Amino acid sequence: MKRVFLNAIFISLIILAACNKKQPPVNSEIPVNLFKVKEKHVLYYDQYPSTTAALSQVTLLPQVQGAVTGIFFTEGTHVKKGQKLYEIDRRIYQDSYDAAVANRKVTEGTLVQSQQDADRYEYLNKYNAVAKQLYDHAVITLQNSQSQVKSADQAVKTAKTNLNYATVYAPFDGTIGFSQVKLGNVVTSGSTILNTISTDDPMAVDFVINEKQLPRFELLQQNKHQTTDSLFTILLADNSLYPVNGKISVIDRAVNSQTGSITIRLVFPNPKGMLRVGMSCVVRVHNQEKGPQLLVPGKAVVEQMGEYFVYTAKDSLMNNPKAGADSAIKKVKKLVAVQKKVMVGQTIGPNMIIKSGINSGERIVVDGVQLLHDGARITTANKIAPSAGGKGGR
Template identity: 75%
Template sequence: MNKAILTTVFASSLLLAACAKKQPPANTEVPVNLLKVTKKTVLYYDKYPATTAALSQVSLLPQVQGAVTGIFFTEGTHVKKGQKLYTIDERLYKDAYDAAVANLQVSQGTLVQSQQDADRYDYLNKYNAVAKQLYDHAVITLQNAKNSVKSSEQAVKSAKTNLSYSTIYAPFDGTIGLSQVKLGNVVTVGTTVLNTISTDNPMAVDFVINEKQLPKFEKLQFAKKTIDSLFTILLPDGSLYPATGKMSVIDRAVDSQTGSITIRLVFSNPKGVLRTGMSCVVKVHNQDTEPQLVIPSKAVVEQMGEYFVYVAKDTLVNNPKAGADSAKNQLKQLRASEKKVQVGQTIGANVVIKSGIDEGERVVVDGVQTLHDNVQITTANKIGPSAGGKGGK
């Protein structure tokens, strides 16, 4: 019985060994597609989210209290500097002004009388024909009359100013918004917002950059000559705004929390297309006219915020089938070498490579998903771009 079992086990082992000999050796080569790196002259724009803003904007607040008695503009339209916008009930302020003018006239009359008395007592005093006390009182009365006139004049100015505040005028040319008050509403000094007016031509466009890009924009700000289309914007509907812009201001400080800083551009806006608070995209034309290395974006692998590509290298390895003294004891194999690169602007399906590889090198553009450093690769079996790194027949 034991002999039969041993015979069965031995036969099974022979069968397994025979099957193992029939299996072909595993193919360790990873099929890939390669692309020879060349330099190209590229045209691209750096894009930044942006917001339009008025160069000047002010909230209209009443300087006197009272009911709104007149509104003299069309909401949302352009108004001119000095144009009448609102009137506030002026009756109280007109009465106060008239009273101040009347008081001034009384003070002026008193001054005339005091001046006459002072002149008369001065003449008599020269001849000792009047008591010294009466003369002194006349001089004092004259001075009080003069001070009273000055006080009355200031009261008239104040009353006139309050009366003028009952009419609100546009402080500059710009677009006025929706009125926050209606006819008959009572407004409070310095509290009630009547409306907001903002300049509309030219318009500012603000966007934020990283502090690392600051030297580039400082050069653009002070450059004596730049291309005409350096700054353009895309409107919210994706259309290109017809006018180009100019750099106006770089903010005074970098935000220490985000490491960013604001740049302000200025665009002409004769037709009022740009309105305050619009979202848009700033396009900054690249100034680099030198040819650059460009490869497909799919060839780049991102790992922990760093970027790598695989470059094909011809490598000599020992030939296990050749004898030690054979002249063919080494084989040439194609292997993938991982290289860290610095990427630049993305242009469609391609990306600019700033550093890390050289012109003429062959990079893996298909099949990178299954690669690792120094793995053997082959281009014998071409694979399609969508093959996901798996070899095709």
């Protein structure tokens, strides 16, 4: 019993000692790293996803029906305007043309005969040597013969057109694709697709911008004769830079009311055929902003509900917690985080351009941002800031 009593006393003493032990003060200052904002000249590009397109493209459709009897090109190669591409069985159209020519000769002979009869009856009619009815019939026959000749002429033209349509020619210089028909396939007028041809030099590159950026591109279009090195360049799918610069060609007629976007078309020379229709690439528009820019680390910028903020460090006088009643130092200078809304510009690697909201010379928080709120006390003392890996800097 005595032993139990002594153990209880011992445990009580331990608990009392723990309660009397002085607890370390809670540090309310958040360790951070600061970055002093400076203006500097920045070279950067605005980048837009884009797609290559042909300035002209046509789907070849046959104008006559028949079997394909000839293919005269190599698929995927460059063809010249007027080059022979396909031939559809010409025999039936050649026969129709020959028949139309022969029929026209018959009508021309009939016209000669009718003209002779009409002239003869006209002479006899002057002397009342022929019945009036015979003269009238001769005149009507002559008129009919003339109409028949005109009809025969039109039939010859139609037959000639069909005969010409039996051979398909390239409408312009460009690249031809895979043939959709083979030798012997029967094609139908106006419905069977033979092939597709698209222009290949120069090549168009289309991309979409927000309507807020439209005034800038309209100005660039108006000044398109002003030479600017590397104003418009493109990165290909393998991230290589296309070696030729482009120029602005067309701004679409209307803004998409649902998305608030509009399409811009650039034109790039394509002498070596590196660009093909439908390629994905990235348009780079060289910035033309003159003067230095505010460039800050991207990790210092916080996005909240589509708006962007940074925390600046502000010196503030606060009560000195160590000051006694007789102490002369009542106030001490402390750093406080102040949240400021900013307008951001282009992202350049790990950094970001700030258009407005802060000024050159201000100090912003770059490490420890996640722990901050407006008015939070911060410190750059010899402490390890979150993700800093070392002590804070001034």
